[in-house]
Amino acid sequence: xxxxxxxxxxxxxLEGKNCTLQCNYTVSPFSNLRWYKQDTGRGPVSLTxxxxxxxxxxxxxxxxxxxxDTKQSSLHITASQLSDSASYICVVSAKAGGGNKLTFGTxxxxxxxx
Amino acid sequence: DAGVIQSPxxxxxxxxxxxxxxxxxxxxxxxxxxxxxxxxxxLELLIYFNNNVPIDDSGxxxxxxxxxxxxxxxxxxxxxxSEPRDSAVYFCASSRYDRGLGTEAFFxxxxxxxxx
Numbered sequence: 001x002x003x004x005x006x007x008x009x010x011x012x013x014l015e016g017k018n019c020t021l022q023c024n025y026t027v028s029p030f031s032n033l034r035w036y037k038q039d040t041g042r043g044p045v046s047l048t049x050x051x052x053x054x055x056x057x058x059x060x061x062x063x064x065x066x067x068x069d070t071k072q073s074s075l076h077i078t079a080s081q082l083s084d085s086a087s088y089i090c091v092v093s094a095k096a097g098g099g100n101k102l103t104f105g106t107x108x109x110x111x112x113x114x
Numbered sequence: 115d116a117g118v119i120q121s122p123x124x125x126x127x128x129x130x131x132x133x134x135x136x137x138x139x140x141x142x143x144x145x146x147x148x149x150x151x152x153x154x155x156x157l158e159l160l161i162y163f164n165n166n167v168p169i170d171d172s173g174x175x176x177x178x179x180x181x182x183x184x185x186x187x188x189x190x191x192x193x194x195x196s197e198p199r200d201s202a203v204y205f206c207a208s209s210r211y212d213r214g215l216g217t218e219a220f221f222x223x224x225x226x227x228x229x230x
Contacts, residue, residue: 042223042224043118043205043207043221043222043223043224044157044205044221045221046219046220089156089157091219101159101162101169101170102147102159102162102219103159104149104156104157104158104159105156106155106156106157107156107157
């Protein structure tokens with residue numbers, strides 16, 4: 001069964017600090033992995049997308065890593081800001097039926113405080 | 115493009131009533147997904163269409179739920195009869211399969227459903 005597990009479930013950090021969110025998955029056949037940011041009351045928005053051959057990708061202060069051998073990914077946020085407070089969801093895509101099927105993690109709820 | 119458009123944004127209905135949620139995907143996208151999100155269970159895939167054809171509906175919780183995609187620009191998710199435990203935010207997402215990048219899914223703003 002395809003599964004995506006994220007940790008920690010929730011996290012509180014001070015503004016300006018760095019943090020790392022983890023994602024472990026058992027999805028096959030693997031197509032790609034993306035991290036989404038979901039602000040309260042809004043739909044998820046994509047931060048990064050990585051295919052099998054990529055092991056790191058950055059988007060501003062967000063840097064995602066992928067280890068396809070161990071089936072692990074991380075999202076590192078540098079110099080956190082109050083606006084980073086959101087739910088961060090790891091999504092793994094598997095090839096299915098001529099397209100792709102997405103499996104979502106339950107997310108990490110991040111709160112950045114002054 | 116206006117993105118994925120869902121309607122209504124909010125729906126409050128009485129238990130037992132029929133509820134229909136609507137979605138207009140991004141033009142040119144060939145995959146459409148319906149998701150349900152709750153605090154307890156996070157995002158759950160309900161059903162997935164590719165080129166208007168349902169590919170995987172294993173996430174549809176019960177026969178009370180049904181989804182259709184009569185054409186490439188419109189999909190509905192219907193709950194009949196609705197129950198309080200169906201209360202959640204329902205998201206529609208669409209994507210265009212790219213062999214190089216895989217799928218980039220874009221989400222609508224969601225429909226917040228409350229069944230009382």
